[in-house]
Amino acid sequence: MAGLPGITAGYLIRGDRPCLVETGTSTSAPVVRDALHHLGVGPGDLATVVVTHIHLDHAGGVGDIARAFPNAEIVVHEKGARHLADPSRLMASARMVWGDKLDVLFGDLSPTDAHRIRALGDTGSIDLGGGRRLDSHYSPGHAKHHVGLIDSQTGDLYVGDAAGVYLPATDDLRPATPPPDFDLDTALASLALFRSLDPARLLFSHYGPVGAVPQALERSAEELRVWTALTRQARADGLDLDHAVAMVRDRTRSRYRAQQSDDASAEVAETLSGVASNVAGIMHWLDRTEKP
Template sequence: MDNITALGGDVYEIDTRMAGYAGITAGYLILGDRPCLVETGTSTSAPVVRDALASLGVGPNDLATVVVTHIHLDHAGGVGDMAAYFPQAQIVVHEKGARHLADPSRLMKSARMVWGDQLDTLFGELSPTDAERIVALGDTGAIDLGNGRTLASHYSPGHAKHHVGLIDSGTGDLYVGDAAGVYLPQTGDLRPATPPPDFDLQTALDSIALFQALGPQRLLFSHYGPVGAVQETLERSAEELRIWVDLTKQAHEMGMDLDHAVAMVRDRTRERYTALKAEDETAEHFELLSGAPSNVAGILHWLDKVSP
């Protein structure tokens, strides 16, 4: 299948084809003794992911674990569907996200407020997962991949209060979710992901520092793909956060409303990203994944809490 890439170490990247786009959201299959899917993608992508697993030899009763870095719908929207397709799989999530997977009604209601009619095309509906099948992680935890190989989870909020990073003992791969931002493989651009309501600068920087301390061999971005230049990329992700916060702070101090703040930050950061110079589909992808409106709104929300 053309949406599967072998990354070595029995790890496969699966393009979930979010909303029909390529290169937007990745899920990853670790194909050990106890096959594990990291990130499901959206509900509308669930059949794509299921078919990719089937083509890699993982049938309905073979998947041991589904783990999500956090419960935003582009990462975990397909959890209920995958739980139904793979009835033996345990569903692993941070304890702050567990109840929303069991009863997604509040999560879906707030998502509908943010996305409106776009919700159905972009994400679809997160269906509930039987609470008995959900394993809730604390600040650290470990998922058994079989043969002594584990996927260790590390609580890494800042982007979202239910976010974890996951490190594979077999490969040294670190699944960074959205805590290190959004990476665009076509151009090598990296930009923060700071949506409301949970963004907090120090917490986000602490999460990146934790990732550095774990000494991973490679970063696997949910958006999008593997990156080998670990320290350099994590340093860049901290720098990006500081730049976006500084610019949004200036707009906040000048009393700008959201639209004007977004326009200013977008204008002053544009030169940092090759993708935005292209004015093509790549630029559109970037905006969809790490939109300036959502980033600036998240930073303003945080600024209103810390310096009203």
């Protein structure tokens, strides 16, 4: 993503019905396609493509991957399905937020034929073959079209962005609270749901597997509370968004090794979980739910 490795993960579940979880951006789609071919998954072999939500770093490559693998069913929560069939509104909104950076970071989401899309409700199941399932659980808070996915055989839980952003190089775990959908109470409830599923591992879309499940989920909840408390304080002090971002960046710097580094890890952290985006999302939630 954006020329940086180790940012966004796509996961191949091997089996009787091979399944790809997350496509990454459209600019990453050729990398994903070639990797699948290298692993022996030809154009007619992929049975399912499922995305945890429709943000462009997770689902931006859906249209391209759907064309490359014409037999694959595309699975998404029902609140995101129409945007995969007709991404014009989603792309217009993204262009307003990102401007010219959109082309570098994400590229364009191509439409997917509506008849190939299966929309999930608050729970659902994806057949992986041989009695194995990928069970979907609605987990908003980060986004209203977000699901977590747990493998019935391995216990692996694909957490999308609902548990935040994990940076394996520095062992940092940062929140992901962008506007307009972030809701603290809903986000914490999603983490509680994940705990109740008793997963064996958390598979982060950003980036990679984490085996210490209870500790990681508790840390995710702590990060949400810390960032929300700091943003609430900035709002109570009457700071505008730019000054609130500066304050939160300064007061969270010591929490993350990546932010104390001079190498590319700081750039990766900001690309995946930008302070400005996180604070704006929390501010938006506070403006909806709390009086100034």
